[in-house]
Amino acid sequence: MKKISLLIVSLIASLALCCCSSDPTTEPTIDSKPVTVRINISTPTGSTASRSSGSLEWTDANAEKGEMMNNCFTIVVQHGIIKHLLVSEDYAEEKSWVGTLTAKIEPGETTFYSFANIKPEAVGLDPNIDYSTSNTPLPADFDNKLYTVNGNVLTAADFPGGIPMSNKQTIEIKKNTSDVDLEVIRMVAKVKLKITNDTPNDITLKKVALTDITKNEANNLYLLPGKDNGTAVEPHINASAAKEMFTINLNPEVVVKANTTTPTIISFYVNESIARMPNYFVVSVKTDHATMNHRGALSNWNTISRNDYLEIPIKLNDYRVRFKVEQFTPIGVLPTVEQNDEMLTVRFKSYGEFHLIPYVVRISDGVELKPGADTAGGWVFAGWQTLTLQPDGEGICIYDRMPTPVPSRHTIEGVIGNRNGYAIHKVLIGINQLGYDIPYKVEIIKE
Numbered sequence: 216m217k218k219i220s221l222l223i224v225s226l227i228a229s230l231a232l233c234c235c236s237s238d239p240t241t242e243p244t245i246d247s248k249p250v251t252v253r254i255n256i257s258t259p260t261g262s263t264a265s266r267s268s269g270s271l272e273w274t275d276a277n278a279e280k281g282e283m284m285n286n287c288f289t290i291v292v293q294h295g296i297i298k299h300l301l302v303s304e305d306y307a308e309e310k311s312w313v314g315t316l317t318a319k320i321e322p323g324e325t326t327f328y329s330f331a332n333i334k335p336e337a338v339g340l341d342p343n344i345d346y347s348t349s350n351t352p353l354p355a356d357f358d359n360k361l362y363t364v365n366g367n368v369l370t371a372a373d374f375p376g377g378i379p380m381s382n383k384q385t386i387e388i389k390k391n392t393s394d395v396d397l398e399v400i401r402m403v404a405k406v407k408l409k410i411t412n413d414t415p416n417d418i419t420l421k422k423v424a425l426t427d428i429t430k431n432e433a434n435n436l437y438l439l440p441g442k443d444n445g446t447a448v449e450p451h452i453n454a455s456a457a458k459e460m461f462t463i464n465l466n467p468e469v470v471v472k473a474n475t476t477t478p479t480i481i482s483f484y485v486n487e488s489i490a491r492m493p494n495y496f497v498v499s500v501k502t503d504h505a506t507m508n509h510r511g512a513l514s515n516w517n518t519i520s521r522n523d524y525l526e527i528p529i530k531l532n533d534y535r536v537r538f539k540v541e542q543f544t545p546i547g548v549l550p551t552v553e554q555n556d557e558m559l560t561v562r563f564k565s566y567g568e569f570h571l572i573p574y575v576v577r578i579s580d581g582v583e584l585k586p587g588a589d590t591a592g593g594w595v596f597a598g599w600q601t602l603t604l605q606p607d608g609e610g611i612c613i614y615d616r617m618p619t620p621v622p623s624r625h626t627i628e629g630v631i632g633n634r635n636g637y638a639i640h641k642v643l644i645g646i647n648q649l650g651y652d653i654p655y656k657v658e659i660i661k662e
Contacts (some may be wrong), residue, residue, distance in 0.1 A: 249319035250390060254301060256287050256329055256397045257312040258380070259522060277524050281371025282378055282401070283309035288335055288342075289397065290328040291318060292353050297346040298325075302335060309377065314394075318347075322392070326385045328357070328439075331399045332377030338362075338438060358383065361434035361453055366403035366486040367461045378403060378484075383439050400440045400448060404485050404523035408498070409478035412471040412531045413649075415579060419503040420469040420481075426497045428461040428519075429486040436486060440521055448520045450487040460499075461485055468503075471531060478528070490517040493600050493641050497654050498527060508556055512598075512643050512654040528651075533578035536644050536655045541570040542631075558656040563613075563631045571618065571627040571657065573644060584646070586625040596620040597645035597652040599627070604638045613638060613661040627657075635661050 291299040301316040380399035441451035500509040544567035551562040575584040613636040618629030637660045643652040
């Protein structure tokens with residue numbers, strides 16, 4: 216019985232094929248017929264770890280009210296032609312996932328450009344056009360389109376239409392494809408300062424700041440995210456975009472209790488950024504104590520990518536970095552020395568060898584810390600970098616020998632040449648019991 220049934224089915228199929236071959240209006244094969252596809256769009260999901268513990272994902276577990284989608288749309292593109300523009304309604308309540316957009320899409324490689332909290336008009340498309348019949352090409356160089364992101368703000372409510380999001384994904388549509396899962400990437404990063412107080416006194420915070428942040432200005436970022444290198448989405452910033460020290464004046468001011476290990480949280484948003492001078496970010500905290508303004512070097516981070524979630528632990532401390540300056544010169548003319556909590560400036564009027572000798576004092580009791588990695592409560596050189604050298608070049612700059620830390624002697628040693636100019640360096644002083652480095656600028660001037 217099974218063999219007979221198969222024979223009958225085969226005969227019917229053959230007759231059907233014969234009929235089709237004689238029909239001049241041949242229907243497309245099933246593989247090329249458009250299939251109805253539901254487009255699902257979501258905000259990022261995944262591991263709940265934050266960047267402070269090695270992950271670079273900002274996940275739903277870390278998201279708060281105002282950080283999801285108020286609306287979304289997708290551009291469906293095949294062979295450079297816009298096949299569909301699918302636009303959602305404005306949602307009564309923000310969503311982390313939507314699956315209400317559908318379209319008939321021909322099988323084959325298909326590129327989806329997805330956006331949230333952005334309107335089609337903002338990227339050069341007209342939502343009133345039926346792109347499924349207009350045969351309209353994707354705007355030229357769309358993948359390199361610039362966009363204005365005002366991401367340096369204090370709260371999610373400071374984004375008038377919600378946090379802008381975008382992404383590009385290429386997916387093979389098959390004859391049995393029924394759903395396509397897309398993800399939009401937030402175009403800003405979130406920073407969370409977790410501040411504790413190691414001192415015996417309450418400290419009032421007046422302002423916080425982060426260096427080298429891309430400014431809020433026209434066309435500062437690219438519309439689409441950068442390359443995903445497997446651990447992060449690389450920053451995609453307009454090369455001509457300006458940078459700033461992004462500063463938040465705290466109103467009301469925030470009090471961090473003495474000797475507390477429970478962190479006080481200060482959160483804000485920033486544009487994706489790349490640290491250049493120096494090649495890491497520096498966070499600053501201004502307090503009501505003139506001697507306890509805090510600066511911390513984020514020496515492991517030189518990029519902030521869109522959708523990053525950065526948890527930065529800060530211990531308010533009462534350590535002060537200062538320098539003694541020695542010059543060995545045949546003339547005997549002493550240099551002029553000025554220093555404060557942020558920078559040492561040394562003006563040399565003659566040439567010769569010089570030593571910069573750092574020392575660290577605990578302000579609360581006036582105790583000077585001993586140098587050395589093996590010393591409990593001591594300090595070490597954690598880094599040294601030349602930021603500016605004018606003029607630059609061997610035999611042209613102000614140095615006959617560039618200054619370099621000598622850990623065995625706990626000094627920075629160099630030789631001033633007989634040439635005028637200046638240099639700016641940055642030293643990192645690591646406090647053994649603090650767990651992070653204190654940055655300090657050093658300016659050397661030869662007059």
